[in-house]
Each structure stands twice: as C-alpha cells, then as structure tokens.
Amino acid sequence: MKQKLPTLIAQARGGRVVRTPFVDGDDIDRRLLTGDDLRHKIAGGFPDARRVVLTLHPAHIPEVDSGVTVYRLTPHPGGPAWDLQDFSVQLRRLELNEEQLGDQREERGSFLVAATGKAAQTLADLTSLGGRDLDVEEIGESAGRGSKLREVVVPSMRVDVVGAKGFGVSRAYFQQGIDGGKVRLNGQPARASSEIREGDSLAADGLGRIDFKRVVNETRRGNYKVELDVHK
Numbered sequence: 001m002k003q004k005l006p007t008l009i010a011q012a013r014g015g016r017v018v019r020t021p022f023v024d025g026d027d028i029d030r031r032l033l034t035g036d037d038l039r040h041k042i043a044g045g046f047p048d049a050r051r052v053v054l055t056l057h058p059a060h061i062p063e064v065d066s067g068v069t070v071y072r073l074t075p076h077p078g079g080p081a082w083d084l085q086d087f088s089v090q091l092r093r094l095e096l097n098e099e100q101l102g103d104q105r106e107e108r109g110s111f112l113v114a115a116t117g118k119a120a121q122t123l124a125d126l127t128s129l130g131g132r133d134l135d136v137e138e139i140g141e142s143a144g145r146g147s148k149l150r151e152v153v154v155p156s157m158r159v160d161v162v163g164a165k166g167f168g169v170s171r172a173y174f175q176q177g178i179d180g181g182k183v184r185l186n187g188q189p190a191r192a193s194s195e196i197r198e199g200d201s202l203a204a205d206g207l208g209r210i211d212f213k214r215v216v217n218e219t220r221r222g223n224y225k226v227e228l229d230v231h232k
Contacts, residue, residue, distance in 0.1 A: 007030055012056035013037055013107065019067050021099035022051040030186040032200065042201070045070040045114025046143050049205050049209035051102040051118055067116045068102065070139040071123045074110040075132045082130075083114035085109045089126060090130035096122060105143070112143050147231040153223050159185055160192035163202055166210040166228045177204050208232040 008018045008091030009032060025044065032041045037059050043066030044052035054127040057064050075082060082090070084106040090114070091104070115123050128134050152165045163183065175192055176185045181206040183190040196202060202210040211229040218224055 003091070005029060008054075008056055009033070009038065012040075012058055015058050017055065018056040019055045019065055020053055020225065021097075022053055022102045022114075025052040025203075026184065026187040028052070028054055028187050030199075034199070036215075042067045042139060044098050045112075045141070046103055046105065047147075048203045048205050049103045051166060053102070066141050068114055068141055069116070069120045069124075070112055070114050070141070070143040072107070072112055072122070072137040072139055072143075073123070073126070073129065074135040074137070075129065076134065079132045082140060084111065092131070094122065111140070111191050112141075115201065115205065120137050129158055142231075147229055149213070150228050150230050151225055152228060153219065153225050155223050157195045157197070157224065157226075159183070159190045159194045162212070162226070162228070163190075163199055163210065166202075166230050167204065167207045167232075169207070174204070177207070182206070 001166050005028070006133065011018045024060060025042065028042065031195045037152060039057050039059050039061070041064065042052050044050070053068050055064055055066060055192070058214040084104065088104060096119040097117065100115055100117040100119035105112040113123060124138060126134055126136050135152055150166065154161050154165050159218045160175055160178060168175065178190055178192050181189055185196065186195055186201055196212050198212055198214050200212045202212070207232040213227040213229055216225040216227055
C-alpha cells in the first residue's frame with residue numbers, strides 16, 4: 001500500500017476516482033493526502049475500523065461513496081450458539097475475496113461484517129451459513145451511531161487532552177487506552193504528548209474516531225476552542 005499510494009494519488013489528481021481494496025489503516029500515510037486539488041475518504045464500516053477502504057478523487061468531484069457496506073447477519077435460533085470466531089470460520093468457507101472483507105463484529109447474537117465489491121453482493125444474497133438459516137440486513141456505509149460536529153474548549157492540542165474531551169471520557173481513562181496501544185493518530189500508535197492538528201484523524205478502539213476539523217479561536221485564558229467531527 002505504501003508503494004502504491006503515490007500512484008493512486010497521481011491518478012486521482014489526473015481526474016479519476018480510485019479506490020483501494022480493504023487495507024490496514026495503519027499502512028496509509030495520511031500526510032500524503034493533502035492539497036487543494038485532492039479529496040479522499042477513508043471508510044471501514046465502523047468508526048474505529050482497522051481494515052479500511054481508501055477512496056481518492058479530484059477536488060472538482062464534490063462527493064463519492066465509500067464503496068463499503070455493512071451487513072448484519074443473524075443466524076436463526078435452534079442451532080449451537082456461535083461466537084465471533086465460529087462465525088469467522090463459517091464465513092471463510094464461502095471463499096470470499098479477503099481483500100473485499102473488512103472488520104467483523106459481534107452484536108447481541110448477530111454479526112456485523114463490512115464488505116465491498118462481489119463479497120458485499122454475496123453477503124446480501126445469503127440465506128444460510130454453516131447449515132443454519134440466516135437473516136441478512138443491510139446497515140449502510142457505517143454501523144456506528146453516526147457523526148456529530150462538536151465544539152470543545154481544550155487547554156492544549158495534546159492527543160490525550162483532545163481525545164478525552166472529544167469522546168467525553170476522563171483523561172485517565174483515555175490514557176489507559178493510549179498505554180494499551182488502542183489509540184491511533186493518523187493510523188499510527190499515538191503518544192499522549194503528540195499534538196493533533198487540523199486534518200488529523202484520531203481513532204480509539206471501542207470509542208470511535210475524531211476528525212480534527214479546525215481551531216475556531218483562542219480564548220482569553222489561553223485555551224483553544226476547536227471543532228471536531230466525532231464518529232461513534
């Protein structure tokens with residue numbers, strides 16, 4: 001992915017809409033995704049997805065879809081209970097293209113799967129899996145609760161400060177996530193002392209993702225009012 005990204009960027013700047021298969025989000029160098037002539041969308045179906053699809057397009061195209069769809073697969077009752085590992089084993093037996101499958105999650109007896117391309121169509125058409133009847137529901141591009149623009153006041157641009165404030169958790173709790181390697185800044189493991197800037201993306205397992213939009217102003221007390229797009 002790191003080797004292909006400059007080529008994809010050049011194609012997008014040349015007027016094309018280009019899209020990767022599912023890749024590890026940590027492999028995307030977001031520092032390259034800049035410039036007034038370039039737009040991009042990173043989507044994995046879940047706010048904190050590790051496997052994502054990157055879509056690039058020229059700036060004159062206002063909006064494109066992510067190419068990702070999330071499905072809820074619910075086995076009918078009567079058979080043995082499945083955990084996420086059991087479900088993943090059954091899913092692999094379908095021999096779907098692994099590059100077209102994203103993250104998988106368990107949700108109260110159902111399973112959420114992010115997919116693209118032919119794999120998404122296969123999931124949409126499923127009526128059974130592993131010998132069990134199945135209900136399939138299309139969730140859409142995201143299984144999160146959606147995004148919300150928030151303006152918050154922070155004393156600094158440190159990751160631990162902005163992250164805790166944006167997600168509405170204590171700084172100590174957020175620090176535990178950082179120490180446990182569960183927080184990523186632009187796809188890379190975050191440090192508490194790292195500074196977050198406009199255009200940066202901060203993802204935390206179990207909490208979601210924050211896209212740092214802009215600094216609104218500096219307050220009289222030396223704090224900063226910032227605008228965050230919080231995905232949960």
